[in-house]
Amino acid sequence: MPLPRLFDAALDRLVLPGYSRLGYLARSAGWTSLPDGTLTGRTVAVTGASAGLGEATVAGLVRLGADVEMVVRDRGRGEAARDRVLAAHPGARVTVARCDLSDLADVRRYAADARDRLIALHGLVHNAGVLPAERTETAAGHELCLATHVLGPFLLTRELLPLLRAGSPPERPGNPSRVVFVSSGGMYTASMHVDDPEFLAGRFSGGAAYARTKRMQVVLAELLADDLAASGVVVHSMHPGWADTPGVAGSMPAFHRITGPFLRTVQQGADTAVWLQAAREPGRCSGVFWHDRTPRPTHYLPRGVESPAERAGLWALCVDATAA
Ligand SMILES: NC(=O)c1ccc[n+]([C@@H]2O[C@H](COP(=O)([O-])OP(=O)(O)OC[C@H]3O[C@@H](n4cnc5c(N)ncnc54)[C@H](OP(=O)(O)O)[C@@H]3O)[C@@H](O)[C@H]2O)c1
Structure with missing residues (x-):
């Protein structure tokens, strides 16, 4: 039975119970599982697929029958992740492709290669994420969180549009191609700061840069949803709650130590990203922010x-920064 709406909202507002594995366990008791084979015939690309939630998203998608393109910045780590997925799902159709999402030239190169190799894409999961300790600039001079979470995904979405459109032919309506941004509940703590997107003013904080750009991802999903409204491609954002991943252990050791017993498994954290690719409801709307298979407010x-x-400033920033 689904959780009563008020109780679900209370879990959300209290943060710790809602974001932890307790929230997942309480909510998932009322879910019907998607049948194996739901995604047969669909191809989904997942960025940051070499570890953590990205790898778990790949595993969840292949369990449902999808062909998956694992987009990774390090081929060795990507192939090791692919081997773990294949060991758990023998016969799964997975490819490993290299792309550094923070490097706009590399995003263009990868997208051109994908357009040459693939006939269509039915899904794209923007999962790659970083929480740097210090302000770091990419070769093109962009702050690393901005480049990895916002500029790279914006450019990749646009460059892969021909494939995403091919996955949603007008003669077969009802199951559009889906772009999903894996944001974070941390975005509730920040506004976008489009007046200083490169975090040049004030003292740099990795956590603040992370939260600002995770907020930008939620707004960008709404803007792309509007922009692509007539294209047969829907765009969503979501947050996974708190999951036990190499990223959390490495970037936030104190948080990881304190919350350890309450953290979600990677499968639990990846559940909504997988569900958004497969379920009917998110195929019928666009520009929605989700957590645990439910639309959530973007501001409290x-x-x-x-x-x-x-x-408009965020849109202009993305268009200007990614112009060839
Ligand atoms: N875990 C949580 O509780 C939590 C909570 C809220 C939001 N999230 C979001 O969920 C996503 C996954 O997080 P996670 O916890 O699974 O992190 P993780 O364990 O650190 O994994 C991050 C993945 O992103 C990849 N990556 C980083 N920078 C990249 C780049 N420039 N190009 C391509 N790939 C890149 C990493 O590749 P390498 O293997 O090469 O490092 C790794 O595969 C992130 O967007 C994060 O913000 C996670």
Whole structure:
């Protein structure tokens, strides 16, 4: 039986119970599982697929029958992850492709290669993520969180649009191609700061840069959803709660130590990203922010809601920064 709506919302607002494995266990008791084979015939690309939630998303997608393109920045780590997926799912159809999402030239190179190799894409999961200790710039001079979470995914979505459109032919409506941004509940703590997207002003904090760009991902999903409304491609964002991954253990050791027993497994954290590719409901809407298979508010207070000028500023930033 689904969780009563008020109880579900209370878990969400209290953060720890909702984001931890307790929230997942309480909510998932009311879910019907998607049958194996739901994604047969569909091809989905997952970025940051060499570890953590990305690898678990790949495993969840192949369990449902999808062909999966594992997009990784290090081929060795990617192939090791692929071998773990194949050991658990013998016969799964997975390819490993190299792409550093923070490097716009590499994103262009990878997308051109994907357009040569693939006939269509039915899904794209923007999962690659970083939480740097210090302000770091990419070769093109962009702050690393901005490049990895926002500029790279924006460019990749646009470059892969011909494949995503081919996955949603107008003569077969009802099951559109789906782009999903894996954001974070941390985005609730931040506004976008489009006036200083490269985090040049003030003292740099990796956590703040992470939260700002995770907020940008949620707004960008809404903007792309509008932009692609007529294309047969839907765009969503989601947050996974708190899951026990190499990233959390390495970037936030104190948090990992304290919350350890309550953290979700990677499968639990990846569940909504997989579900968004496969379930009917997210195929019928676009531009929605999800957690545990349920639409969630993007703000809890009116203060901090993005103005039209800030939203336009984010779009202009992405278009300008990714122009060839
Ligand atoms: N775990 C959580 O509780 C949690 C909570 C909220 C949001 N998230 C989000 O979930 C996503 C996955 O997080 P995680 O916890 O699984 O992190 P993780 O264990 O650190 O894994 C991150 C993955 O992203 C890849 N990556 C990083 N930078 C990349 C780049 N420039 N190009 C391509 N791939 C890159 C990493 O590749 P390498 O193997 O080469 O390092 C790795 O495969 C992130 O977007 C994160 O913000 C996670």
